[in-house]
Amino acid sequence: MRSGWGAPDTSPTRLLLLRHGQTPLSVERRFAGRGDIPLTAQGRVQAEAVARRLAARTIDAVVSSPLERTLRTADFAAKALGLPVEIEDGFVETDFGDWEGMTFAEARIHAPEAVDRWVSDPEVGPPGGESFAAVARRVCAARDALVSRHRGRTVLVVTHVTPIKVLVQQALTAPLSALYRMHLDTAALTEVDVYADGPMVMRSFNDTAHLA
Template identity: 50%
Template sequence: MAVRTVVLEADGGSRGNPGPAGYGAVIRDLASGEVLAERSEAIGTATNNVAEYRGLIAGLEAAAELGAAEVDARMDSKLVVEQMCGRWQIKHPGLRPLAAQAAALVGRFAAVRFQWIPRERNRHADALANAAMDAAAGKPPRASAPPRAVEPSRAAGLSRAVEPSQGVESPREVAAPDSPARALAREAAARAATRGAGSDPATTPASWESRPSDTATRLILVRHGETEFTAQRRYSGRGDVPLSARGRTQARATAARVAALAPTVAAVVSSPLARCTATARAIARAIGDVPVRTVDDLIECDFGAWEGHTFAEVRAGWPGELDAWLASTRLAPPDGESFTEVAARVARATDALLEAYPGETVVVVTHVSPIKLVLREALAAEDAFLHRLYLDAAGISVLDRWPDGGIAVRSINDTAHLTPL
């Protein structure tokens, strides 16, 4: 029978590092601590880290076979926990395909929470790994570790990863705190889940349609105009590539469109990179010489070693890293930044704008990744949204946010002003 939430304990070891290696994984019922499944295997010659990743993968596969919706993954490997949470880069090429495989499995669950635990609290999985290595070496089996009770997790929310808790049984979320909109949505969902069929309609929260529009802060999100890298479809992150001639023409057309959309603008804010500030200055002139303020948190994702390369070049040069990056927003390009990290700073920037300009209109000139992440949050979309949404250079998206957390996305990637160009 399918279970809602399980605890996954995984471990791996190598006698020699590299040397004869094996892994172990245990799946427990969260409420009772009952062992639901065990997995172990000797994997030949490998490193400790490879064996630990193999244990995690086997455990996630077992949890999926049991029909689990959520997984509390507990490991004594800080490296695996930190890499799966996206805080440590995966520099060893042998680990990248394994991380990508694990990330793909994580995507099959509603939530997977990672937690570091001390080695003595991972004895069952460790014993399974050692038994697999002993069997491969022809040694007699050791006494297995006795099952132990598992304290129910008190973690709230449905984040994909959580911080290592330094031995605290109940994990804490690694993601930044919910925005007001996401928190309100969670509360509304909880109310809807517990509301009976005969509920009083007067207690039902009003929709955004009933809110007066003049109390909302309107964000006009503008992607910068075209650059040479844009035209050549190259990764363009922190490199300060200027607008091309076509990009400057697009910026002027976008400025006229924004002026028509919002005759009164409280502020124009921009990423500090030249392609954005040039676009922002054109808009500021069109709406009455509003000062342009740069916000560092609005800068594009750092694509690290991929900067300036095309997708085809990255696929040829970093196939494992690319697969891992596409599979998980927690993983970063080599020497780069993960989308999870970008999302945290962009949320910080937009929340500050909402506080500074309540009920007013703000033009935000930035890049593809920040705009996609804002729209993903506004639409309560999944991570796949980031790779399915296309945003043109100089395209405009508009959303309203109310003080109580309500959101209305008015338009996405408006390019009507660019048609003749």
């Protein structure tokens, strides 16, 4: 996408990026990739809280990653908005391969050299998993497909940490290594505008006012 501050030729497509609610693995700060992990009771409370907040906004579509934790979070918002949930596989979380379910410390004990390579190079994935560079490519394709379907509309995208970080990284035209310098809370909202003529603009990041 083109960068810069030139005047857009149309209204942007606004992406409301919502990380799913709390899960047992997020409580323990464990790698949670493709596993179908349920929300905790607190995660459901978080999903209800963000749904109440979103109900006051004009939202045209709800899109979700196919995993249970995102679908259940999306269900609360979709019900509040009176909208169906569209599934988009491209917004699924990173495949963490052999590290699924581990903490970072456990992964380092298990495979210290692999962890060092992973944290220093976005083109390197966990053993048996997916690199952040590969995630970025599929998230970019999913974003373009979504914008093509919903150009000029406001879309709630219920997804995971890495896809949200990737969309922020793309909006800021930052290097992929910036993903290692972002923190996202469960059930946090991030807003990104995508303009038809190219630029993306981040409007907010890691907004948890609804959880206060």
